[in-house]
Amino acid sequence: MGKGKSPRRIVTAVLRLAAAAAAAVAAVVMATSHQTIVLFGMEVQANFRYTPSLVFFVAGNAAVSVCTMVLLLVPAAAPSLAARLVLMVDVVLGVVLVAAAASAGAISDLGKNGNSHAGWMPICEQVPAFCDRAKAALIAGFVAVLLYSLLLMNSILFPSVSMGI
Amino acid sequence: MGKGKSPRRIVTAVLRLAAAAAAAVAAVVMATSHQTIVLFGMEVQANFRYTPSLVFFVAGNAAVSVCTMVLLLVPAAAPSLAARLVLMVDVVLGVVLVAAAASAGAISDLGKNGNSHAGWMPICEQVPAFCDRAKAALIAGFVAVLLYSLLLMNSILFPSVSMGI
Numbered sequence: 332m333g334k335g336k337s338p339r340r341i342v343t344a345v346l347r348l349a350a351a352a353a354a355a356v357a358a359v360v361m362a363t364s365h366q367t368i369v370l371f372g373m374e375v376q377a378n379f380r381y382t383p384s385l386v387f388f389v390a391g392n393a394a395v396s397v398c399t400m401v402l403l404l405v406p407a408a409a410p411s412l413a414a415r416l417v418l419m420v421d422v423v424l425g426v427v428l429v430a431a432a433a434s435a436g437a438i439s440d441l442g443k444n445g446n447s448h449a450g451w452m453p454i455c456e457q458v459p460a461f462c463d464r465a466k467a468a469l470i471a472g473f474v475a476v477l478l479y480s481l482l483l484m485n486s487i488l489f490p491s492v493s494m495g496i
Numbered sequence: 497m498g499k500g501k502s503p504r505r506i507v508t509a510v511l512r513l514a515a516a517a518a519a520a521v522a523a524v525v526m527a528t529s530h531q532t533i534v535l536f537g538m539e540v541q542a543n544f545r546y547t548p549s550l551v552f553f554v555a556g557n558a559a560v561s562v563c564t565m566v567l568l569l570v571p572a573a574a575p576s577l578a579a580r581l582v583l584m585v586d587v588v589l590g591v592v593l594v595a596a597a598a599s600a601g602a603i604s605d606l607g608k609n610g611n612s613h614a615g616w617m618p619i620c621e622q623v624p625a626f627c628d629r630a631k632a633a634l635i636a637g638f639v640a641v642l643l644y645s646l647l648l649m650n651s652i653l654f655p656s657v658s659m660g661i
Contacts (some may be wrong), residue, residue, distance in 0.1 A: 375613075376613075377613070377614075378613075381611065381613035381614070382611060382613075382614070383602075383605060384602040384605070415652050415653055416653075418652050419648075419649060419652045419653065422587060422590075422648055422652065425587075425591065426590065426591065426594050426645075429591050429594050429595050429598070430594050430595070430597075430598035431598075432595075433594070433595040433596075433598040433599040433602075434598040434599055434601060434602035435602075436599060437548075437549040437598075437599035437600075437602040437603050438602050438603075438606070440548060440549075441603070441606070441616070442614070446546065446547060448540075448541075448542070448543075448546035448547075449542075449546070449547070449607070449616075449619050450616075450617060450619070451606070451614075451615075451616040451617075452615060452616075454614050454615070480591075483584075483587055484584060487580050487583050487584045487587065488580055488581075488584065
């Protein structure tokens with residue numbers, strides 16, 4: 332039965348599912364963040380599509396969410412080559428999550444605070460609804476990063492029990 | 497003597513040294529990127545210090561450069577807990593490199609192309625020398641990411657020979 336292994340396998344599966352859910356929420360919330368305002372008589376629309384970093388955030392989180400669910404189905408009992416490959420893919424997925432959160436975070440900081448030296452004004456006062464959704468998406472993205480970190484830590488520190496399910 | 501192990505140990509050490517060097521170059525080049533121009537009779541200075549993402553890029557690359565050199569001195573023959581801890585620290589360092597490159601990349605794209613929807617104008621035509629140095633630093637940063645990826649791949653796929661030196 333391997334009674335000692337079951338709880339840890341469950342921990343891995345739960346971490347993976349939770350990370351997938353957080354990444355999916357991040358992607359969906361960011362993808363649905365837009366706001367149209369009227370400024371000086373002109374209609375101005377704020378939309379994630381207009382900023383490459385936010386598009387990458389949506390695509391990256393969506394892709395990781397799907398890929399990590401697929402990994403749930405891979406039979407990879409450690410120690411084996413399959414288990415090491417799963418770990419390697421997990422590192423890549425974690426890196427994509429971090430890159431997505433970092434680039435979207437950099438742009439969001441600019442949206443909130445601007446950069447007077449570069450002449451870039453903050454825009455969040457004009458489009459608060461857009462910024463609030465983007466902020467919620469970023470929080471979900473960072474939660475996904477945190478959960479993925481725990482997953483990786485688990486796989487690396489307890490290699491004999493934690494990979495696959 | 498372990499003749500079979502020596503070449504791989506050397507590969508690991510070389511990858512680590514090369515990654516440390518690339519990260520150090522990235523930090524130094526970005527840290528020395530500044531340009532002063534006169535615009536409409538006013539002196540305007542472009543400096544990495546004015547942008548949080550670029551400060552993080554410098555700090556992150558410098559920290560990783562130092563930390564990975566320290567790891568060279570850790571005796572961590574796999575399989576052992578020490579080797580797994582070294583791998584975990586390496587994953588964290590790799591993540592810092594990626595986050596630094598991603599956030600600085602997002603801001604650099606803005607500097608080059610601007611974002612007309614947000615009213616953020618490109619600035620690289622005004623401060624080309626600053627942008628050229630930032631671009632060189634970014635390239636070094638991405639080289640460091642690439643080398644660290646190879647290092648991690650090596651550690652994960654060949655765990656019994658590749659960690660520590």
